[in-house]
Amino acid sequence: MGYIAVFGSVFVDIKGFPFGKYLPTGRNVGDVKIVHGGVCRNVAEDLANVGADVSFVTMLEPGAIGDDVRRRLAARGVDLRYAVSAPAGMGMWLVVLNERGDVAGSISRQPDFSAMEELVERRGDEIVMGCDCIVLEVDMRASIADKVYALAEKYGKDVYVIVGNLSVIQQRTDFLSRTRLFIMNEIEAGILFGCELNRCAPMEVLKTVRREAVERGIGEIVVTLGDQGAVYFDADSGASGHVPAEEAVMVDSTGAGDAFFSGTVAARMRGLSLRDSARLGAHLAALTIRTEESTCPRVEDFLPPEAQAV
Numbered sequence: 001m002g003y004i005a006v007f008g009s010v011f012v013d014i015k016g017f018p019f020g021k022y023l024p025t026g027r028n029v030g031d032v033k034i035v036h037g038g039v040c041r042n043v044a045e046d047l048a049n050v051g052a053d054v055s056f057v058t059m060l061e062p063g064a065i066g067d068d069v070r071r072r073l074a075a076r077g078v079d080l081r082y083a084v085s086a087p088a089g090m091g092m093w094l095v096v097l098n099e100r101g102d103v104a105g106s107i108s109r110q111p112d113f114s115a116m117e118e119l120v121e122r123r124g125d126e127i128v129m130g131c132d133c134i135v136l137e138v139d140m141r142a143s144i145a146d147k148v149y150a151l152a153e154k155y156g157k158d159v160y161v162i163v164g165n166l167s168v169i170q171q172r173t174d175f176l177s178r179t180r181l182f183i184m185n186e187i188e189a190g191i192l193f194g195c196e197l198n199r200c201a202p203m204e205v206l207k208t209v210r211r212e213a214v215e216r217g218i219g220e221i222v223v224t225l226g227d228q229g230a231v232y233f234d235a236d237s238g239a240s241g242h243v244p245a246e247e248a249v250m251v252d253s254t255g256a257g258d259a260f261f262s263g264t265v266a267a268r269m270r271g272l273s274l275r276d277s278a279r280l281g282a283h284l285a286a287l288t289i290r291t292e293e294s295t296c297p298r299v300e301d302f303l304p305p306e307a308q309a310v
Helices: 039-049 064-075 114-130 142-155 167-171 173-178 186-193 202-216 256-269 274-289
Strands: 003-007 011-018 030-037 054-060 083-085 091-097 103-109 131-137 158-162 181-185 220-224 230-234 240-243
Touching: 003 039, 003 114, 030 039, 030 064, 039 054, 039 064, 039 131, 039 158, 039 256, 054 064, 054 114, 083 114, 114 131, 114 142, 131 142, 131 256, 142 158, 142 167, 142 173, 158 256, 167 173, 173 202, 181 186, 181 256, 186 202, 186 220, 202 220, 202 230, 202 240, 220 256, 220 274, 230 274, 240 274, 256 274
Parallel strands: 003 054, 003 131, 011 091, 054 083, 131 158, 158 181, 181 220
Antiparallel strands: 011 030, 091 103, 220 230, 230 240
C-alpha cells in the first residue's frame, strides 16, 4: 500500500489545567503546557501511531517551535517531504480546560495559507499521483480545497474530509458529493443541515442524517455524538446505525474527535465496513481522552489481522 496524503495545518496549543474547580471569572491556580496541535497535525500523528504510512502536506514556521514540531512528527514516522517552511504558517490555540478536562474557553490565531496554496499548485500532481487516498482539512481556503478535489478526481483518489468551521463547505456545496467520507460532530451537522441535533437521541439524529445525505449526494457520513457514540450512513450499501461510545476515564477531551476520525479512516481504507470503522474510531477516541496528549498513543495492532490483508 502507498501513503495517505494529509493536507492540513499545524497549530501550537497553549493549554491551561486548573488544580481545582475552574472559576470562569476568578483566578485559577494550575498548570500550563505547550502542546503541538491542529486538527490535521493530530490526524497525521494519529494515523502514524496506528501503523499507517502518512505524508503530511503542511507548513512549518522557521525557528525553535517549528523545528520541535518537525522532530516530533518525524519521530512518529510521519513523512515530511512536503512540509514547507513559511513565516506565519502555523496557527496558535490558547485554551483553558475545566476540572473535568472539557474546554472552557479558547482563542485561535489562524495560519497564513499562501505558502500552502503555492505548494499545492506546484507539487500537487506529484503528491496526489503517489498517494492511496487523501485526508483534507477542507477549511483552509476554498481555492486549496478546489485544487485538491480536482487532483483527486484526475488521479482517481478518495477524499476523506474532516470538518472545522464549515465555511468552505457552505460556500462550495458541490464538495459534498465529491467526498468519500465526511466525519463531523452533531453541532457541525446541525449547522450544515440547518437543524438542531445536539439535544436529539441517536436514532433521531440518524433519521436526519440519512435524509440529508441522500438529498445532498453525500456518499458516506459519520456524525459523532459525544458520550452517546456516533451514527453512520453509507448511501451505496444503505447501511446505517448507531455505534456506542467506549467508556473511559476523562483526562483531557482535546483531540478525541481527531482520533475518532483517524481510527475510522484507517479502518475504512483497509476495507472494513463503515460500522466497524466507526467502532474502531470510537476505540481510538477513548484511548486518547485517557491521556493529556492531543493525539492517541501508539497502537501497533490497532487494525484486526483480516484488515491487514485487504
